[in-house]
Amino acid sequence: MTVPAPTPAASPLPPILLVGCGKMGGAMLEGWLERGVRQAVVVEPQPASVAPFSDRVTVCAGVESIPAGFAPAVVVLATKPQQAEAALPACAAFARAGALFVSIMAGKTVAGMTALLGGEARVVRAMPNTPAAVRQGFTAAFAGPGVTEEQRALADTLLAAIGEVAWLEEEALIDPVTAVSGGGPAYVFLLAEVLEKAAIEQGLPPELARRMARRTVSGSGALLAASPLDAAQLRVNVTSPKGTTERALNVLMAPEAWPKLMSEAIAAATARSRELAG
Numbered sequence: 001m002t003v004p005a006p007t008p009a010a011s012p013l014p015p016i017l018l019v020g021c022g023k024m025g026g027a028m029l030e031g032w033l034e035r036g037v038r039q040a041v042v043v044e045p046q047p048a049s050v051a052p053f054s055d056r057v058t059v060c061a062g063v064e065s066i067p068a069g070f071a072p073a074v075v076v077l078a079t080k081p082q083q084a085e086a087a088l089p090a091c092a093a094f095a096r097a098g099a100l101f102v103s104i105m106a107g108k109t110v111a112g113m114t115a116l117l118g119g120e121a122r123v124v125r126a127m128p129n130t131p132a133a134v135r136q137g138f139t140a141a142f143a144g145p146g147v148t149e150e151q152r153a154l155a156d157t158l159l160a161a162i163g164e165v166a167w168l169e170e171e172a173l174i175d176p177v178t179a180v181s182g183g184g185p186a187y188v189f190l191l192a193e194v195l196e197k198a199a200i201e202q203g204l205p206p207e208l209a210r211r212m213a214r215r216t217v218s219g220s221g222a223l224l225a226a227s228p229l230d231a232a233q234l235r236v237n238v239t240s241p242k243g244t245t246e247r248a249l250n251v252l253m254a255p256e257a258w259p260k261l262m263s264e265a266i267a268a269a270t271a272r273s274r275e276l277a278g
């Protein structure tokens with residue numbers, strides 16, 4: 001087991017404008033607030049989405065009601081891809097003022113977003129995931145044309161505040177990233193759901209089944225995070241020869257089972273990410 005190195009003093013977060021505060025935008029904002037962001041303005045037309053933040057940040061129903069004089073260093077675009085055409089043109093003034101754009105929208109290309117932002121925007125395309133809310137996210141990012149080293153460092157500071165960051169040299173790699181880490185938490189939560197259901201089927205009381213499934217998934221995640229061992233070795237460490245886990249894994253790891261299903265699932269999600277680019 002490794003002891004984590006002490007975290008170096010973190011740089012202050014820049015003033016942020018968040019456009020779209022739904023499930024992913026809200027998760028990132030939660031992480032930034034926990035990390036101590038000082039200036040954040042949120043544009044969100046749905047009051048219910050932004051209610052958990054309304055006493056901590058400035059909330060606007062539209063770009064036109066952003067307080068005069070607020071000059072974001074970074075504009076984070078977190079609407080659904082299908083909402084981009086309505087949301088982005090209103091942000092063009094921030095591009096002209098030199099703000100960096102960080103988009104988390106699945107499928108939306110840098111070129112497409114730059115066009116919607118009036119042609120002058122500097123855009124980083126990023127793919128985070130919802131564990132950002134507890135600063136345990138994983139984000140892969142691609143810096144579009146014209147993004148300076150300073151702006152890339154700014155985006156890195158913002159994304160590193162909510163978890164681990166990896167920079168991509170090719171924009172097209174965002175599609176498989178979207179499938180694997182962007183959507184990945186959903187597959188892990190599905191595991192907790194089906195484990196709970198299977199526990200109930202074997203006669204365990206529902207509340208106990210729920211607690212066990214949640215803790216088994218979250219505890220295994222914590223062990224994976226803390227251990228230097230590969231996931232495969234951690235799996236082997238649970239599996240006694242001729243024991244009970246081996247019987248279960250014989251089912252899960254059969255040729256047509258999990259490994260094949262996961263490959264098909266990731267291929268389907270990657271294809272959908274490419275489709276969204278239009």
Ligand SMILES: NC(=O)C1=CN([C@@H]2O[C@H](COP(=O)(O)OP(=O)(O)OC[C@H]3O[C@@H](n4cnc5c(N)ncnc54)[C@H](O)[C@@H]3O)[C@@H](O)[C@H]2O)C=CC1
Pocket residue numbers: 019020021022023024025026043044045046049078079080081083086087104105106107127128129130182183
């Ligand atoms: N949910 C997730 O786990 C992840 C989502 N993403 C991306 O994040 C984006 C948002 O996804 P979710 O948060 O799941 O969707 P969501 O529907 O929960 O959030 C989108 C938000 O944008 C708001 N919105 C709509 N039009 C707007 C406008 N003109 N101006 C400002 N806000 C507007 C909506 O009211 C809504 O609250 C998507 O593009 C998705 O591809 C990326 C990684 C993971």
Ligand SMILES: O=C(O)[C@@H]1CCC=N1
Pocket residue numbers: 106178182183
């Ligand atoms: O499902 C989606 O399209 C988004 C992108 C990754 C996670 N949620």
